[in-house]
Amino acid sequence: MIDFWIAAGLLLLAALAFLLLPLLRGRRAQAEEDRTALNVALYQERLGELAAQRAAGVLSDEQHEAGRVEASRELLQDTEGAERCSGSTLGKAIPIIMALLVPLAGFGLYLHWGASDKVELARQFGEQPRSMEDVTARLEQAVQAQPDSAEGWYFLGRAYMAQERPAEAARAFEKVVQLAGREPELLGQWAQALYFANQQTWTPQMQALTDEALQADPTDATSLGLLGIAAFEDERYEDAVAFWERLVATLPESDPSRAAIQTGIDRALAMSKDSAQPTTPAADAVEEAEAPTAVELDVTVTLAPELTARVLASDTVFVFARAASGPPMPLAVKRLSVRDLPATVTLSDADAMMPALKLSNFDRVVVSARVSRSGDATKGEWLGTGQAVAPASADEPLQVTIDKVDGD
Structure with missing residues (x-):
């Protein structure tokens, strides 16, 4: 100063x-x-x-x-x-x-x-922080000086979560949503802070926030991870496995968190087997008769020759199926790389994005393949779309060629 x-x-x-x-x-x-x-x-x-x-x-x-x-x-x-002076003075x-x-x-x-407080704040941010508490204190001063800064509130919320102060983090993320809009990532962060602030008890508000986030972005990592944690804590191990498998499918191969999530999946599978109750052959027959027949859909994905020089071998390829007439959310997703093409993958009910939305629940589906350099399943650079088919009656692999600009 x-x-x-x-x-x-x-x-x-x-x-x-x-x-x-x-x-x-x-x-x-x-x-x-x-x-x-x-x-x-x-x-x-x-x-x-x-x-x-x-x-x-x-x-x-x-x-x-x-x-x-x-x-x-x-x-x-x-x-x-x-x-000589002239005129009046x-x-x-x-x-x-x-x-x-x-x-x-x-x-x-x-x-x-004037803005002396902002000048002092800028000087403080120019100095190396000594601790996490120091960082949090500076962020608190920043949002006081600039209460309309969505970025300041977001980083303050992350700092609160790092210090295990979820109640304050929830208020910060709520402020971010008010300023920056209802972005999927922000909704997921808000729901996560509310969950831990509520002593890991699931509420309708958290469910609404995660549903809204996943409807806008089915691959939102925070929401998928949170839903898996909540399902595991409620001993709904199969749901936990489903959410975490969806999360793993959206992460890059080099992501270090994949191993931790896979450990959680293995643990949930083990807990699910331990908690399974023995049944009689008659009950198994009734359950099998009532359950819908699981389907598998083979898809062969190729890259158009004219695009070979325009993509990178490390670019991500998402293969997904949507209902021909129904919700826009993908029913099943598989992740590949351009270096794997051409490749044949199998989409089934095991690849369902949500337990209630499976291939076997729809008469006709449309399969697409997207090249995304950023690794975002919802947008990319190149796209290929196949014909609408009935999953249960598809005997031959469905052919999908990536040949057009995504968004055309």
Whole structure:
């Protein structure tokens, strides 16, 4: 902050210079005028002396004229180069008053419209934080200074979660949603903070937030992970496995969190087997008869030759099926890379994005394949779409060629 006040002081000195320099120049001009007036008075006095000497007969006319010329010459020499002031002046009091009022007015205006708190905040953010608590304190100051900053509230919420302060994080994420809109990632973060603030008890509000997030983005990692955790805690192990498998399918192969999620899936599968209740053959037969027949759909994905030079081997390829007439959410998804093409994959009920939406629940589906350089399943660069088919009656692999710009 000291550097700011030094700069302000230098600017104030510059402003005062514009006010005080004319006053100093005025004093110098006044002194010059006084000196000139004195020289004129001395000149007139000298002329009087010469006239008196001529009248007394001391000086002849020639001597009197020579003396008068000499006095005139001396007067011209004394007044040569003197500055003459023209026009009126402001006087001495007004510049002094202005010199006092300018710093006072400037300081008052800065206190009213200035941003010293933001200057101090910028200085603090320029320093290396010493701890997580220090980071959180700075973020709290930032949102106080800029309450409309969605980015500031978002990072504050993340900092609260890192410090295991979920209730405060939930309020921060709610503020972010109000400022930045109902983005899927933000809704998932908000629901996650609410879940841990509520002692890991699931509520309708959390369900509504995750449903809205997944409807906008079926691959939202925070919502999928949270739903898996909630299902596991409620001993709904099959649902937990389904959500976590969907999450793993959206993550890059190099993502370090894949191993931890897979460990959770294995644990949920083991818990599901341990909790399974024995049944009689008759009950198994009734359950099998009531359950819909599981279907599998083989899909062969190829890349159009003209796109070979325009894609990267590391680009992600998502193969997904949607209902020909029904919800827009994908029913099943598989993840590949461009280097794997051409490839044949099998979509089945095991690849369902949601337990209630399976291939076997729909008469006709449309299979598409998308190349996404960013790894986002909802948008990419290139797309291929197959014909609508009945999953239960597809005997031959469905052919899908990626051959057009995504979004056309």
